[in-house]
Amino acid sequence: MKKHKSHSRVLMPFKENGHSHKKCLDSALITAEKTCLARGVRLTRLRRRVLELVWGSHEPVKAYDILDKLRDEHSGSAPPTVYRALDFLRAEGMVHKIESLTAYVGCGEPEHRHIGQFLICRACGAVAEMDDAEVRELLAEKADTLGFHIDREMIEIKGLCAACLTENI
Amino acid sequence: MKKHKSHSRVLMPFKENGHSHKKCLDSALITAEKTCLARGVRLTRLRRRVLELVWGSHEPVKAYDILDKLRDEHSGSAPPTVYRALDFLRAEGMVHKIESLTAYVGCGEPEHRHIGQFLICRACGAVAEMDDAEVRELLAEKADTLGFHIDREMIEIKGLCAACLTENI
DNA sequence: ACCTTAAATGTTATATTATAACATAACATT
DNA sequence: AATGTTATGTTATAATATAACATTTAAGGT
Known part of the structure; x- marks a missing residue:
């Protein structure tokens, strides 16, 4: 496969x-x-x-x-x-x-x-969702070094989206 | 520097x-x-x-x-x-x-x-905290491709810790 | 079509988590 | 001691979520 x-x-x-x-x-x-x-x-x-x-x-x-x-x-x-x-x-x-x-x-x-990774804009409140395998893999790898087995991840990221970044200069 | x-x-x-x-x-x-x-x-x-x-x-x-x-x-x-x-x-x-x-x-x-990444064992309830720069960097990179600027991340991972994995075979 | 069962929704009550608003007490500086 | 600031006390209520049981609706078999 x-x-x-x-x-x-x-x-x-x-x-x-x-x-x-x-x-x-x-x-x-x-x-x-x-x-x-x-x-x-x-x-x-x-x-x-x-x-x-x-x-x-x-x-x-x-x-x-x-x-x-x-x-x-x-x-x-x-x-x-x-x-x-x-x-x-x-x-x-x-x-x-x-x-x-x-x-x-x-x-x-x-x-x-799936459960994705959320990007939350603190200015406009909008949320975007990514589903990034590299992130998932890296986290799995890191967890693995601690002997931890991942079932489910919650990733919520706050910041400014592109549009709001531009507006607020 | x-x-x-x-x-x-x-x-x-x-x-x-x-x-x-x-x-x-x-x-x-x-x-x-x-x-x-x-x-x-x-x-x-x-x-x-x-x-x-x-x-x-x-x-x-x-x-x-x-x-x-x-x-x-x-x-x-x-x-x-x-x-x-x-x-x-x-x-x-x-x-x-x-x-x-x-x-x-x-x-x-x-x-x-700092704000770390939390590993939460669903069997024993214990929480471990990592503070992994690679994870942070990768997320920043991914966010950047969307023009998103990160202020603060919340990463909470659920699964089984090493001890509970062994116990539950 | 009718009956039966399972799934979905209605209903009432209550549990859990968190904050607002204002009063009082403790502390630090002069 | 007088003053301003920070911390705590106190009462009330807001916001989020679930328990428990009754009723209705839909699905499948006959």
């Missing part, structure tokens, strides 16, 4: 000028639907709606902000409504939790399960 | 057989006292006590567990008592917050400020 060279991939880039978020959102929803269908799991209306709300922007969204919107639409919504949907979406890799912000962000590539 | 080769350093290793935690704790407290003195900041009795409680083990400690112990000793303790002490200790680099566990752990090397 040939192992292809591992690339640095950007799953969800920072939005550029002219970013059509409507298209971005639509495509995320379509991918989610296809992926759920293929996996035989159910993207119910509620789950779809929560995913839509998470994808409302490229900024991480708080669970209770989602809840507020759900309540506007359906008075029976309560914290478990949101957390169950988020649990499902996270389990299916469609949403990631940004631990350092206790907030949730859509995943740009849910088809194959 | 000569730039020395960057090494992978383990600030706080996983405890080995025969680990004397008393010595470990004492040395952490002495280092903290020295460091605070040198910096002209005050390691008050309360702050020292909170640091001691955080250093009670190599497992991350929850804020409200610290609070419970403080209340045993002094009825006037309340959430702000703990969080203020933790804020101070974190600002001085003596304690790190493990975001993915919302828990706090002592830093093995508070003299110079």
